[in-house]
Structure formats: structure tokens, C-alpha cells
Amino acid sequence: MRWAVPVTGKPLHNAKMTIHQRRIQALEPDARHLADEDLGECIVMPGLVNAHTHLEFSHLAAPLGHAGISLTQWIPLVIEHRFDQPDQRLAAIQNGCAESTRFGSVAAGDISTTLPMSDTYAVLPHVTCFLEGRGNQTDRVTGAMKEAHDFACRFAVAETGETRFVAGLSPHAPYSVDSDLFRQLMTLAVSRRMPVAMHLAESREEIQWLQTGGGAFADLLTHLGASPDKLRREKKPLDYLAKLTEAHRALVIHGNYLETNELDFVSRFSQLHVVYCPRTHQFFHHDTYPLLEMLKRKINVAIGTDSRASNPDLSVWRELKMIRRLFPTLDPRQVLSLGTVNGAIALGVEDQFGSLQPGRRACLLSASLGSFQVNDPESYLLDAAGDPQPLDV
Numbered sequence: 008m009r010w011a012v013p014v015t016g017k018p019l020h021n022a023k024m025t026i027h028q029r030r031i032q033a034l035e036p037d038a039r040h041l042a043d044e045d046l047g048e049c050i051v052m053p054g055l056v057n058a059h060t061h062l063e064f065s066h067l068a069a070p071l072g073h074a075g076i077s078l079t080q081w082i083p084l085v086i087e088h089r090f091d092q093p094d095q096r097l098a099a100i101q102n103g104c105a106e107s108t109r110f111g112s113v114a115a116g117d118i119s120t121t122l123p124m125s126d127t128y129a130v131l132p133h134v135t136c137f138l139e140g141r142g143n144q145t146d147r148v149t150g151a152m153k154e155a156h157d158f159a160c161r162f163a164v165a166e167t168g169e170t171r172f173v174a175g176l177s178p179h180a181p182y183s184v185d186s187d188l189f190r191q192l193m194t195l196a197v198s199r200r201m202p203v204a205m206h207l208a209e210s211r212e213e214i215q216w217l218q219t220g221g222g223a224f225a226d227l228l229t230h231l232g233a234s235p236d237k238l239r240r241e242k243k244p245l246d247y248l249a250k251l252t253e254a255h256r257a258l259v260i261h262g263n264y265l266e267t268n269e270l271d272f273v274s275r276f277s278q279l280h281v282v283y284c285p286r287t288h289q290f291f292h293h294d295t296y297p298l299l300e301m302l303k304r305k306i307n308v309a310i311g312t313d314s315r316a317s318n319p320d321l322s323v324w325r326e327l328k329m330i331r332r333l334f335p336t337l338d339p340r341q342v343l344s345l346g347t348v349n350g351a352i353a354l355g356v357e358d359q360f361g362s363l364q365p366g367r368r369a370c371l372l373s374a375s376l377g378s379f380q381v382n383d384p385e386s387y388l389l390d391a392a393g394d395p396q397p398l399d400v
Contacts, residue, residue, distance in 0.1 A: 054113030056350025059311025065103030
């Protein structure tokens with residue numbers, strides 16, 4: 008290969024990679040002529056990690072609503088388009104897995120409203136499946152906890168062929184999970200050492216509702232038959248963040264409107280990771296994402312595609328290209344890290360995926376150079392290359 012881009016270190020020119028039993032054994036620069044097989048004029052990089060998605064919406068042909076729609080207008084559309092039958096949801100998840108693989112993802116953090124079988128995700132090398140917990144009435148809380156316990160007992164960690172399946176829990180969001188349910192889910196996650204993912208500080212309407220109890224979210228919850236005042240015991244995202252630190256690993260999904268003191272808080276806890284979904288963020292016309300503030304604080308920021316309900320596809324690569332356009336001052340290696348090693352760290356699989364290092368699984372992507380003479384392959388990948396393709400080794 009002309010270049011190998013490890014992401015965790017500088018690119019290697021005319022690199023030779025030794026692979027045994029689908030694991031990287033060695034990576035050497037200036038040794039291309041010694042290789043048994045020459046991949047030609049290409050750049051090889053690690054597979055991508057989609058740290059947040061909802062694959063059960065992969066049947067949708069286009070995002071719901073219109074660009075600039077408010078979250079409170081969009082949520083009823085999501086409810087309307089969610090499959091009722093578990094077999095339909097499982098089929099959509101399988102379609103989403105296949106699409107994710109075509110776009111170069113090798114690991115994913117999926118939030119599911121159904122109890123999936125681990126083999127549903129069989130085409131992806133790694134999946135952390137967060138079972139979504141929602142409910143604001145006593146009977147729904149009881150049912151949600153029964154499902155969560157069943158999920159924890161059935162799976163924890165499962166191996167299906169080449170796929171590793173890890174069970175996690177997702178108290179969905181402040182506006183959809185009762186305070187009692189939130190605490191019970193966290194207790195279960197801590198006792199079973201399960202990772203947690205929660206949508207938090209996603210919109211200004213959410214922040215307004217937490218602070219005042221009024222606004223568009225209060226109207227929506229009343230319309231949906233929920234009890235806004237019963238849900239709203241915590242008054243700010245920081246209250247949820249404090250509870251999330253009890254988990255051994257917690258993903259803060261979106262975090263679009265985390266304030267300075269909340270970013271400072273997140274930076275103090277290595278078990279907290281933030282997942283940024285760039286194209287979904289743009290779809291809702293949110294304020295500028297606080298990415299630079301997060302990175303300055305050394306918060307581990309991973310990338311997600313969210314779902315096809317707010318995104319035209321499940322390509323992590325196109326999310327990275329969006330970041331390159333939105334934050335042109337970021338070092339290209341740092342941009343690439345967001346969609347590779349940072350996502351692997353967030354899912355706890357950095358010893359398997361996210362970089363080109365000995366011992367990692369050889370889940371690789373290749374981007375053609377054609378006739379270009381390239382001295383900066385990391386910039387070339389983000390500025391000029393097409394979508395990298397999975398490399399069969």
C-alpha cells in the first residue's frame with residue numbers, strides 16, 4: 008500500500024502490514040516491496056465506529072419532516088413511523104447493519120426498543136445494543152424494568168460467529184423516562200456492569216422544560232398523555248450527568264446545549280463520553296456544536312449517525328466530512344480519530360478496533376489514490392478521497 012493511516016500515529020509511507028488470523032501482527036514503513044501482496048496506490052485506514060444510531064428506523068427512505076423542524080414537532084412523526092411488530096423492527100435493524108457495513112462501520116452503538124437476538128447484528132464485528140427504557144406511568148415503569156432485567160440476564164456479552172454483542176441500557180431522555188425508572192435502570196446497569204447511553208441536552212426546548220416546566224415539551228407531553236411534572240424532578244442536565252457517573256461507561260448522546268460548567272463536569276470523569284451526530288445536528292438547525300470546547304477539555308467525543316429519521320444514510324465517513332467543513336481548523340488526524348479510535352474508546356473496544364496497531368482486528372478500509380501523488384494522506388482522505396471501501400483480508 009502507498010500509505011497506512013493508523014490514526015493514533017503519523018501515516019506510514021509504502022507500508023507493509025502483517026496479518027494473521029484476521030489480526031494485525033505488525034505495521035512497517037518503507038517495506039512495501041517486501042510484501043506478499045501489493046494493494047497498489049491506496050490509503051489503508053481502520054474501520055469506522057458508529058457510536059450512536061437507531062437501526063430500527065433503517066426502513067425510512069428519507070428523514071422525517073423538514074430541515075429546521077423542532078424536536079417537539081419531529082417526535083410525533085417518529086412515533087407514527089415506528090414499527091409496532093418486533094419482526095418488522097428486527098428486519099429494519101438487519102437492513103441497517105448491512106448498510107453500515109457497506110459504509111465501512113465495523114462497530115456500532117445501537118439503541119433498540121425491542122429485545123433483539125444477538126444474531127440480528129451478525130454482519131457487524133461488534134455491537135453494543137442499548138435497550139431503550141421509556142415510561143412515565145407506574146405500569147409502564149414496571150414493564151420497562153422487567154424487559155431490562157430480561158435483557159441483562161439473556162445477553163450481557165454474547166459471541167455469534169465473528170460478532171461480539173454487548174448488552175447496554177438506555178434511559179432514553181429526560182422528557183421520556185420517569186425519574187424512578189431512570190434510577191432503577193442506573194441501579195441495574197451498575198450492578199450488572201452494563202454500559203449506559205442517554206440523550207441529553209439535545210434541544211433548547213428540553214432545557215426550557217427542565218428549568219421551568221413549561222414550553223413546547225410540556226405541551227407535547229400533555230398531548231401524549233404523559234405527566235410533565237412527574238417526569239421533571241431533575242432541573243438541569245447536570246443532575247443527570249451526576250447520576251450517569253455511577254456507570255462504568257456512559258454515553259451522553261448529542262449534548263448540543265451542555266453549558267460550560269457541565270462540560271467541565273464531564274471532563275472530570277473518564278467514564279463519560281459524548282457522541283456528536285453532525286448531520287442530524289445540522290438537520291435540526293441547532294446552534295454551533297461545542298466540539299472545540301469539548302476537545303479543549305480533552306473530553307472523549309465520538310461520532311454517531313443517529314437514525315434515518317434525521318439523516319439520509321448511515322455513513323460515519325460523511326459525518327467526518329461534514330466536521331471537516333464545519334471545523335476547518337481541526338487537525339485532520341483529530342477529525343479521523345472522532346470516527347475511529349474515539350468511538351472505540353466510547354464503546355470500550357479500543358483494544359480491538361479504531362486504529363492500526365498490533366493485536367487489533369484487521370477490519371480495514373481502503374481509499375484509492377489513482378494517479379495522485381499525496382504527501383498528506385490524512386488531509387487527502389477528508390478533502391479529496393471518495394468513500395473508503397471495506398478491504399477483504
